[in-house]
Amino acid sequence: MTAPQADPRREKRREIQTFVIGYALALALTGGAFAAVHWPRFPARTTLALVSSLALVQMIVHLRCFLHVSLRRSSRDDLLLILFSTLIIILMVAGTIVIIANLHGRMM
Numbered sequence: 634m635t636a637p638q639a640d641p642r643r644e645k646r647r648e649i650q651t652f653v654i655g656y657a658l659a660l661a662l663t664g665g666a667f668a669a670v671h672w673p674r675f676p677a678r679t680t681l682a683l684v685s686s687l688a689l690v691q692m693i694v695h696l697r698c699f700l701h702v703s704l705r706r707s708s709r710d711d712l713l714l715i716l717f718s719t720l721i722i723i724l725m726v727a728g729t730i731v732i733i734a735n736l737h738g739r740m741m
Contacts, residue, residue, distance in 0.1 A: 655698025662691040692722075 666687045669680050696702045696718075702711050 651698050651701075655694055658694045658698070659691060662687050662694065 666684045669675075669683050669687075673680055675683065696715065700714070702714060
């Protein structure tokens, strides 16, 4: 017995809906980060923690809505994609911190 075929129009509509939701969430998270910096209501450390948290949530939104990486049925390829992306981001952030610290040391 063969499995019933899914309706292609329904799948296309669901995929477009996922993209629209992801786009709206990405805009809201970006706007929230810009608003937190533009209108500071909290101390600097709290604002930094808020912006970092919003960035982390936005990474998750991008992975889920645009790259379609799901953890409930994650395969080896999905796991490797997440690990490689995390490695690249850590290298970029660490390199930036090293460069800024070096420039700060040279200027002082």
